[in-house]
Amino acid sequence: MELEFHGATDGTTGSCHVLRAGGKSVLLECGLFQGRRDDTYKRNSGFRFAPGDIDAVVLSHAHIDHSGKLPMLVRMGFEGRIHATGATVALAEPMLLDSAMIQLKDAEFLNKRRVLEKVRARREVREDRRRGKQRLSHFRSDDDAPALSVSNPPKREILPLYLEEDVRATLPRFSPHRWGEWFEIGPALRFRLHDAGHILGASWVECEARERGRTVRLCFTGDYGRPQPILRDPVPLEPADILISESTYGDRCHPPTDDTEAQLELAVERLHKRRRGKLLIPAFAVGRTQHILYSLAHILERRKIDDIPVYVDSPLAKRATEIVYRHPECFDEQALARLRRAESGKSRLKVRFTESVDDSKLLNQMPGPMIVVSASGMMESGRILHHLAWGVASPDTEIAVVGYQAHGTLGRRLVDGASEVNILGMLHAVRARITVMNGFSAHADRDGLLQALTPIAAPCKALFLVHGENDQRLPLARTLRERGFARVECPRNSATWKF
Ligand SMILES: [Zn+2]
Incomplete structure (x- = not known):
């Protein structure tokens, strides 16, 4: 079994983890990084793995920071199925369409600002010449123009990450499942989803892989919820050899x-x-x-x-x-x-x-x-x-x-x-x-995560903390080691682990 972490490692957005097991490559989540608009564009425009090499996606829930890059994955060559609960599949359609519209508007906004900055830069040069000033930084073309705005405008034209038609091409790839029902991704790899109590349809993921004559179990919390109005409470996690847990509120407790x-x-x-x-x-x-x-x-x-x-x-x-x-x-x-x-x-x-x-x-x-x-x-x-x-x-x-x-x-x-x-x-x-x-908050807090994870510490060979800023996941890692976890890791971006 092999794990690669491609997002939500020191941060709570852009969840994306590759699991290679039972002869297959499976993507757990395919989320958009969210943050400052310009930064977001840079960090979202590609993958550090070949989308065509991924056999399937298992999606915990429909929030865009977990699902928002699926249309890009499909456009860049992914041809497999996307497994999620029926409610997640129902939510994915309006959410991904909304996301496509936001990509388009963001690109328009950034390009408009780029034009504005160019015009302002040209005017400033003309103004300097008129006053007989020598500019220290001279630029040869518009694209070399210095940024005059509070934050830097983009140098080249920005294209939307994906369009509505990419979302339309993605939707038929979804396979809905009920909570608790096993589904196979290959003869040696199967999954099932359980109620995570986070948003409608949100799940934590259980996986079993047959490798070299033995069964390896992995559980992934997705976004793990808490008792809250409207939704049912989260189903307790199952023991596993490998655990991947979110850590959004790893060092904080919610008020009642x-x-x-x-x-x-x-x-x-x-x-x-x-x-x-x-x-x-x-x-x-x-x-x-x-x-x-x-x-x-x-x-x-x-x-x-x-x-x-x-x-x-x-x-x-x-x-x-x-x-x-x-x-x-x-x-x-x-x-x-x-x-x-x-x-x-x-x-x-x-x-x-x-x-x-x-x-x-x-x-x-x-x-x-x-x-x-x-x-x-x-x-x-x-x-x-x-x-x-x-x-x-x-x-x-x-x-x-x-x-x-x-x-x-x-x-x-x-x-x-x-x-x-x-x-x-x-x-x-x-x-x-x-x-x-x-x-x-729809996330478990520190005590909620400890309550969910501590009972399954003994059989766990390695626990990976993702989906949390370092000031939240590092203290949680320390506490979990004290609570009996033999190995707790806070992976960095693009980190790979083999078992
Ligand atoms: Zn979420």
């Missing part, structure tokens, strides 16, 4: 969910008292948005508030919410009860989904009070950027940060207390109130 809902309740109350302005909630369209709506329903009911409209400004979130309702097998009892109440029209939560860009822009002009839930969760793309550009400088805006904010993202800068931020190429002063609500 009830406390977090209380924080959101206070924010709603502040808005209700103010009678104007907006509560902006940047959220992943899949998973987090539904959880937020679920909590808002509860809060508005308890506070008897029925005059604050809730807008979900994300076409993807609308599709995802519809898909969520079609998979009651993933819900817990309490969620089913609240869902039935919402369907009967008795809930005070009246959600309005905005579909068109024009409807989305109209929200910007409206004084509020209103709650706007919009993607992306890390505030790097999507319609939330327009809401932030309009609202971040106003003290009547409150921004509820309900998800993990990776290094280098706009979300992280706001959480870190930046006094001004660049949004869509313009500088804005930050006067909005920023409230961080960590308890909405």
Whole structure:
């Protein structure tokens, strides 16, 4: 058995691990790296292995940082099947189409900025000549022009990583499976998926390979969840020779969910008292948005508030919410009860989904009070950027940060207390109130990971920690060694391990 790690090694995005076992090469996840727009483009534009050599993909869940490079994999020669649960397959279609649209818009944005920078650079040269100044750095062509913007513009034209037609070519490759059902990728290699309690359809992966007359077992956590409203609790992990675990919150504990809902309740109350302005909630369209709506329903009911409209400004979130309702097998009892109440029209939560860009822009002009839930969760793309550009400088805006904010993202800068931020190429002063609500996380925290992993320490020959920044996974590695794991590794990018 051989493992290669090609992403999510000191970071929580771009999950991509190659497993060579039982005579086959299988990709566990094929995720997009997410972060600063320019950095993202560079890090996503290719693979360090030949896509045509991969026999199959096993996908834990539909989040783009786990699935977002699948259309590139297919375009670059992958011809195998992509195995996932039925709910993941259902979510993959709108999510990958949305991702293709974002790639296109990002490329347009970066190219536009490139043109702008060229024009500014030329003007500066002309201005210098007029004043008789000698430029220290002279450049021969436009492409050598120095960057004058806050961050460097791209030197060459940027092409989208993939297009809608690449997504259309990828979708027929999906093979849906039920939790607990074995499927074979070769005569000596089989897999099954188990409920990971993270988002709809999310799984952890169990694998058995026959090699040199013995069976080697591997378990991969994907994104391992926690008991939370709506979804069932994660199924406990099985013992295995090799474990690969996420470590997003390897050194942090979440506040109790009830406390977090209380924080959101206070924010709603502040808005209700103010009678104007907006509560902006940047959220992943899949998973987090539904959880937020679920909590808002509860809060508005308890506070008897029925005059604050809730807008979900994300076409993807609308599709995802519809898909969520079609998979009651993933819900817990309490969620089913609240869902039935919402369907009967008795809930005070009246959600309005905005579909068109024009409807989305109209929200910007409206004084509020209103709650706007919009993607992306890390505030790097999507319609939330327009809401932030309009609202971040106003003290009547409150921004509820309900998800993990990776290094280098706009979300992280706001959480870190930046006094001004660049949004869509313009500088804005930050006067909005920023409230961080960590308890909405759909990831197990340190104690949750220790609880899941410690009971299976004894038979484990090697545990690999991925999907976590080093300040989270290194302390977790130390604790796991103390808890009885013989070998815990924090692999670097492109690292290869043989067993
Ligand atoms: Zn996830």
